[in-house]
Amino acid sequence: xxxxxxxxxxxxxxxxxxxxxxxxxxxxxxxxxxxxxxxxxxxxxxxxxxxxxxxxxxxxxxxxxxxxxxxxxxxxxxxxxxxxxxxxxxxxxxxxxxxxxxxxxxxxxxx
Amino acid sequence: xxxxxxxxxxxxxxxxxxxxxxxxxxxxxxxxxxxxxxxxxxxxxxxxxxxxxxxxxxxxxxxxxxxxxxxxxxxxxxxxxxxxxxxxxxxxxxxxxxxxxxxxxxxxxxxxxxxxxxxxxxxxxxxxxxxxxxxxxxxxxxxxxxxxxxxxxxxxxxxxxxxxxxxxxxxxxxxxxxxxxxxxxxxxxxxxxxxxxxxxxxxxxxxxxxxxxxxxxxxxxxxxxxxxxxxxxxxxxxxxxxxxxxxxxxxxxxxxxxxxxxxxxxxxxxxxxxxxxxxxxxxxxxxxxxxxxxxxxxxxxxxxxxxxxxxxxxxxxxxxxxxxxxxxxxxxxxxxxxxxxxxxxxxxxxxxxxxxxxxxxxxxxxxxxxxxxxxxxxxxxxxxxxxxxxxxxxxxxxxxxxxxxxxxxxxxxxxxxxxxxxxxxxxxxxxxxxxxxxxxxxxxxxxxxxxxxxxxxxxxxxxxxxxxxxxxxxxxxxx
Numbered sequence: 001x002x003x004x005x006x007x008x009x010x011x012x013x014x015x016x017x018x019x020x021x022x023x024x025x026x027x028x029x030x031x032x033x034x035x036x037x038x039x040x041x042x043x044x045x046x047x048x049x050x051x052x053x054x055x056x057x058x059x060x061x062x063x064x065x066x067x068x069x070x071x072x073x074x075x076x077x078x079x080x081x082x083x084x085x086x087x088x089x090x091x092x093x094x095x096x097x098x099x100x101x102x103x104x105x106x107x108x109x110x111x
Numbered sequence: 112x113x114x115x116x117x118x119x120x121x122x123x124x125x126x127x128x129x130x131x132x133x134x135x136x137x138x139x140x141x142x143x144x145x146x147x148x149x150x151x152x153x154x155x156x157x158x159x160x161x162x163x164x165x166x167x168x169x170x171x172x173x174x175x176x177x178x179x180x181x182x183x184x185x186x187x188x189x190x191x192x193x194x195x196x197x198x199x200x201x202x203x204x205x206x207x208x209x210x211x212x213x214x215x216x217x218x219x220x221x222x223x224x225x226x227x228x229x230x231x232x233x234x235x236x237x238x239x240x241x242x243x244x245x246x247x248x249x250x251x252x253x254x255x256x257x258x259x260x261x262x263x264x265x266x267x268x269x270x271x272x273x274x275x276x277x278x279x280x281x282x283x284x285x286x287x288x289x290x291x292x293x294x295x296x297x298x299x300x301x302x303x304x305x306x307x308x309x310x311x312x313x314x315x316x317x318x319x320x321x322x323x324x325x326x327x328x329x330x331x332x333x334x335x336x337x338x339x340x341x342x343x344x345x346x347x348x349x350x351x352x353x354x355x356x357x358x359x360x361x362x363x364x365x366x367x368x369x370x371x372x373x374x375x376x377x378x379x380x381x382x383x384x385x386x387x388x389x390x391x392x393x394x395x396x397x398x399x400x401x402x403x404x405x406x407x408x409x410x411x412x413x414x415x416x417x418x419x420x421x422x423x424x425x426x427x428x429x430x431x432x433x434x435x436x437x438x439x440x441x442x443x444x445x446x447x448x449x450x451x452x453x454x455x456x457x458x459x460x461x462x463x464x465x466x467x468x469x470x471x472x473x474x475x476x477x478x479x480x481x482x483x484x485x486x487x488x489x490x491x492x493x494x495x496x497x498x499x500x501x502x503x504x505x506x507x508x509x510x511x512x513x514x515x516x517x518x519x520x521x522x523x524x525x526x527x528x529x530x531x532x533x534x535x536x537x538x539x540x541x542x543x544x545x546x547x548x549x550x551x552x553x554x555x556x557x558x559x560x561x562x563x564x565x566x567x568x569x570x571x572x573x574x575x576x577x578x579x580x581x582x583x584x585x586x587x588x589x590x
Contacts (some may be wrong), residue, residue, distance in 0.1 A: 025224060025227055030220065033218075033219075034218075037218075057223075057224055057227045058227065061227045061228070061230070061231040064224045064225075064227045064228040064231070065205055065228050065231070068207070069224040069228075070207060070209055070222060070224050070225050070249075070252075071221065071223075071224060071225075071253070072220060072221060072222075072223045072224045073220060074220075074224065085214050086215045086216075087214050087215075087216055087217070087220045088215075088216050088217035088218035088219060088220045089217070089219045089220065090218055091218035091219070092217045092218055095215055095216075096215070096217050098215060099214075099215030
């Protein structure tokens with residue numbers, strides 16, 4: 001059962017916490033940009049409802065195989081399901097929203 | 112420019128190290144391309160397995176199409192136990208899963224995670240060999256071709272810095288070696304695999320398209336995928352000569368040796384014995400094998416029509432007791448059921464037996480099993496390779512061929528006979544007004560031989576040759 005301005009694809013209308021994992025390989029221009037873009041997006045559309053985890057593959061190389069990561073940066077929508085994967089520095093906010101299957105917050109249309 | 116020879120890593124794959132002059136370029140990346148099913152994955156895997164088992168070089172296999180489990184299952188038939196090697200820390204497998212629909216590309220990125228995975232695997236097993244199969248999948252899975260290409264360039268440089276010898280596989284493109292032009296990035300060595308199926312016959316060929324800084328055969332080499340993996344059969348006559356030996360050995364029938372320049376057959380030569388059913392071809396073949404055993408030489412008798420028991424019984428009835436020689440381990444009777452096996456499977460079996468038994472003479476009885484009006488050219492090519500292979504091993508060969516009564520000089524027989532050094536024909540003849548069989552030396556390269564038809568008799572004491580005959584003119588057999 002979903003309400004018209006539902007912000008997530010979850011069937012309930014209770015606020016759901018979004019868990020987003022950002023995979024990077026060390027501190028690079030791209031990874032810093034990706035993190036900044038992600039925070040901005042989350043503050044704009046998921047304020048108070050999100051948690052970002054940064055996974056540095058240089059420190060945890062096994063996770064690249066375990067979580068099937070090929071490119072960096074890669075953003076994975078872990079929760080709520082379904083899992084979605086997006087690669088790139090997240091500069092294109094609209095595409096990120098589409099990729100995450102996240103509707104923009106009402107009155108705060110993303111660029 | 113340095114004239115230092117390119118260092119090579121032996122692959123351990125039968126025949127491949129010979130035609131590459133030592134193996135693949137050490138520390139560099141080689142490209143193996145070919146259409147689907149041509150054997151690229153098997154070749155890559157065998158390179159790693161042999162590296163780990165026989166050369167003490169652990170390896171990493173990065174698979175973009177098959178899962179680790181599928182890979183293990185697919186190569187188990189070759190005796191490659193991937194799980195065991197992985198457990199011993201000699202092999203690392205990584206299946207990279209990339210699905211285009213899943214990913215939205217939203218800006219700049221690179222493939223550093225791939226490098227991280229590969230680097231971790233290499234460091235974990237201390238790999239010296241790497242296979243990427245097939246890295247072209249990256250092009251299908253990622254939208255930004257520019258990034259993929261530049262990262263591939265970076266990857267090959269990175270592999271070189273890592274000091275590993277690598278193989279990347281690529282699928283054959285239309286008019287180009289690979290669909291995405293991987294050959295641009297791989298400058299040192301390119302191998303092309305080809306696989307064609309016509310009728311029951313599956314023909315596999317390998318060609319070294321490029322090998323910088325090294326002499327390589329430019330020809331296509333047929334190869335087989337047998338129980339132990341890939342076997343490339345080098346054409347030794349390419350630029351090299353077989354040692355032309357002068358030694359002669361007995362055919363097993365002294366009167367026949369007399370027809371052959373008085374001395375018999377050439378060692379390491381090939382002889383075709385043809386005739387209509389019942390003329391005694393197998394009996395002659397048995398004499399030939401027996402003569403070898405009596406000389407203390409191992410003989411391999413490959414029967415495609417009768418069982419070993421039948422052969423032993425039939426020969427006993429003409430006074431040839433083969434049993435003691437079998438018991439002594441000098442006569443190896445192997446019967447291979449023809450039925451649904453294709454030519455390639457037979458060749459694999461024969462090849463393997465030759466290597467296992469290591470005979471000095473071989474009988475193939477009959478080769479007619481393989482010949483049919485439609486596949487003549489392919490079979491002739493395969494037989495040429497086989498005969499050549501036997502010659503290099505200095506094995507004297509005798510092939511029997513069942514000629515049909517309608518045409519005993521049919522096209523398939525003629526085609527095959529040109530490969531052989533000697534051709535003995537058994538035919539229906541007339542002798543003193545009665546029907547009999549005769550033997551004629553149609554050809555015997557390198558020797559003076561009789562041109563007469565001598566009567567050919569299967570007696571209680573083996574084959575005996577009688578006097579000169581004339582041919583019977585009963586329409587069908589003989590000409």
